[in-house]
Amino acid sequence: MIPRSAAAACAAAVLLLAACGGVRTSDPRTDPAVAEDDRTSRELKELFTLLEDPGIRGEERFAVVQTIADAYLRTKDYGRLVPFLTGVVERDASDPYAAHYLFTVAYAYLQSGAREVAELYFDRIVKNHPDLILKGESIHKMCLERLLELSSSPMRRIDYRRELIARFPDSIDLGASWFLLGKEYERVGDWDAALAAYQKYLPHFGSSIPGYPDAFQYARTLIEFANSPKDWTYESLDDLVGRVQAALAQGSPRTLQRLRAKVGFFAMSWQQDQTEGNSQVLFDFSEFMTGSRIFAAPALDPGSNAREAFLRTWGWSERIATWYLYFRKINFPSDPEIHGRWEWAGIYFGEKLN
Numbered sequence: 001m002i003p004r005s006a007a008a009a010c011a012a013a014v015l016l017l018a019a020c021g022g023v024r025t026s027d028p029r030t031d032p033a034v035a036e037d038d039r040t041s042r043e044l045k046e047l048f049t050l051l052e053d054p055g056i057r058g059e060e061r062f063a064v065v066q067t068i069a070d071a072y073l074r075t076k077d078y079g080r081l082v083p084f085l086t087g088v089v090e091r092d093a094s095d096p097y098a099a100h101y102l103f104t105v106a107y108a109y110l111q112s113g114a115r116e117v118a119e120l121y122f123d124r125i126v127k128n129h130p131d132l133i134l135k136g137e138s139i140h141k142m143c144l145e146r147l148l149e150l151s152s153s154p155m156r157r158i159d160y161r162r163e164l165i166a167r168f169p170d171s172i173d174l175g176a177s178w179f180l181l182g183k184e185y186e187r188v189g190d191w192d193a194a195l196a197a198y199q200k201y202l203p204h205f206g207s208s209i210p211g212y213p214d215a216f217q218y219a220r221t222l223i224e225f226a227n228s229p230k231d232w233t234y235e236s237l238d239d240l241v242g243r244v245q246a247a248l249a250q251g252s253p254r255t256l257q258r259l260r261a262k263v264g265f266f267a268m269s270w271q272q273d274q275t276e277g278n279s280q281v282l283f284d285f286s287e288f289m290t291g292s293r294i295f296a297a298p299a300l301d302p303g304s305n306a307r308e309a310f311l312r313t314w315g316w317s318e319r320i321a322t323w324y325l326y327f328r329k330i331n332f333p334s335d336p337e338i339h340g341r342w343e344w345a346g347i348y349f350g351e352k353l354n
Helices: 006-019 036-051 058-074 078-091 098-111 115-128 139-150 154-167 174-187 191-204 215-226 237-250 253-259
Strands: 266-269 308-314 322-329 342-349
Touching: 036 058, 058 078, 058 098, 078 098, 098 115, 098 139, 115 139, 139 154, 154 174, 174 191, 174 215, 191 215, 237 253, 237 308, 237 322, 237 342
Parallel strands: 266 342
Antiparallel strands: 308 322, 322 342
């Protein structure tokens, strides 16, 4: 753990310089002959001299190094900052503050736009140097979080996220981490691992995951689908639609119930969103088929395409007489026998919006 703040480190270095007679006591406001940059250069030179003293060790040495680094950071002199700090680490690979120095180096490369080089340093810190606590937070944790932002490799992001979960479960949003790990596994095609990650996410359904407002529904539906018999799926869209049209003509709610999807089936208006809780229903067709015949269009709606299709129906004994039945192609690469088949996935109430 770094024992003091940057300000305390500076104070320690100034005290060391004062003890060596290296700090002017005159007020710079009464000494106009000395320019600010000259004063800074002289003090840096004195600090470098102090750093060469073999008697400066441990916290005192850290204070001197940090004071020099802070001077370069203030002026954004990354051209001097980087070789200085990397040199400090190279001269003493066992320096307990190496992670802190290299984190500053990585930060400098980020500020300079060299993201790939910064990524290398963040990775090096995690793999090769003991962790430190900086302002109450783990340097390794901060490195892993930045690596997740910088890395373009799904496999590396999987490793980084798994390490975050394993080492820092109490200081991260565990639910979001499990869900995002599942998405990474999906990207590399490891569906078994993705489903396992989503299963661990479900108890944390209150987590807010930017970019995934339907995360809980997505994960739950995927797991339920994986564990279902999937006996409502059809190889051919024409076959499925034909069976639905026949069941409507026969007025058979039981057949319709058998044909609809058993996981994720929805019934809602065109204005609703599928993430809304009341769109997911246990649907009973018999309540809407009493005493009247239901009609279906002979062909699919022109808005249908290769991945989803709509069938207009009317005559339902409900105040909204027109329903559009919604069919979609299944996206489930985990099971090649099911992936690409068709299911009747839901209902939209009312005339189709333009």
